[in-house]
Amino acid sequence: MLELQNIRAGYAGREVLHGVSVRFETGQVTALIGPNGCGKTTLLKVCARLLAPQAGRVLVDGADARRFSPKAFARMVSFLPQGRDVPSIAVRTLVAHARFPYQGFGRVPSPKDREAVHRAMEDTGVMPFAEKSLASLSGGERQKVYLAMAAAQETPVMLLDEPTTFLDIAHQLEIMRLVKNLKARGRTVVMVLHDISQALTYADRVIVLQGGAIAAQGLPEAIYESRAVDAAFGVTAERLWGEDGAAHYVFHER
Numbered sequence: 611m612l613e614l615q616n617i618r619a620g621y622a623g624r625e626v627l628h629g630v631s632v633r634f635e636t637g638q639v640t641a642l643i644g645p646n647g648c649g650k651t652t653l654l655k656v657c658a659r660l661l662a663p664q665a666g667r668v669l670v671d672g673a674d675a676r677r678f679s680p681k682a683f684a685r686m687v688s689f690l691p692q693g694r695d696v697p698s699i700a701v702r703t704l705v706a707h708a709r710f711p712y713q714g715f716g717r718v719p720s721p722k723d724r725e726a727v728h729r730a731m732e733d734t735g736v737m738p739f740a741e742k743s744l745a746s747l748s749g750g751e752r753q754k755v756y757l758a759m760a761a762a763q764e765t766p767v768m769l770l771d772e773p774t775t776f777l778d779i780a781h782q783l784e785i786m787r788l789v790k791n792l793k794a795r796g797r798t799v800v801m802v803l804h805d806i807s808q809a810l811t812y813a814d815r816v817i818v819l820q821g822g823a824i825a826a827q828g829l830p831e832a833i834y835e836s837r838a839v840d841a842a843f844g845v846t847a848e849r850l851w852g853e854d855g856a857a858h859y860v861f862h863e864r
Contacts (some may be wrong), residue, residue: 611634611635611798613669614632616631616665617629617630617663619666621652621723627652630824631647632773632827634798636799636849638799638814641801643839645823650802654850655801655845658687658689659676673688681857684763685712685765685853686765686767687767689768696745696752697744700739700740701739701740701743705727706719706727706762708840709726720772721843727819729762734754734758734761735754749782750780750784753774768799770800771801772803774783774786789812801813806839814826815830825841825842834849843861845861848861848862
């Protein structure tokens with residue numbers, strides 16, 4: 611379980627998060643949504659210990675995150691940022707980097723490391739291009755590789771910053787399916803999404819950020835009914851029901 615207690619954080623003296631307190635429950639997918647600049651990525655960076663809060667605490671299983679060594683923390687929380695370099699490295703080698711927190715000075719992979727890498731690649735469907743260079747893959751394929759690397763780290767908590775951005779709809783849906791599979795394996799997933807409809811459809815819980823504070827949080831159904839999305843984005847959300855009985859969301863200008 612990951613928890614933030616009264617977090618204040620920002621950059622160069624400018625406060626972005628204003629006293630944010632929230633719990634991310636074990637085994638749930640939580641989507642963070644909100645207008646640009648509201649603090650979504652800042653919140654993830656605080657959770658990942660990439661940005662030290664100006665005030666407040668981050669707790670992992672009830673313990674202050676600052677007490678963990680970098681290696682110990684990396685065995686508990688993984689982070690997939692929005693933008694990454696694209697090195698000329700074989701896919702399998704890149705995914706294997708996720709096992710560094712479990713290895714000694716020589717970074718010699720153990721049978722358990724190799725098993726974790728293989729399982730993550732199988733689960734995310736990247737095994738067919740295991741020996742290809744990452745640079746040779748499409749954007750959607752690369753994103754699956756990075757998700758495989760995060761999965762191979764085998765952390766209870768996974769932080770994903772806009773995992774579907776810039777992908778075509780087919781790859782977006784595939785990434786969402788992979789996120790559901792990670793949840794089924796017991797992972798706690800916290801992800802920033804720009805697609806509000808995806809957040810309302812795939813998340814167990816939705817948090818609406820506005821102006822560096824939590825404007826609303828709860829089940830997707832409750833968030834939709836509260837009109838919190840309308841207030842945060844200045845739109846009118848409409849829920850439609852497909853022939854398959856699934857809900858679909860569209861948004862209209864006011």
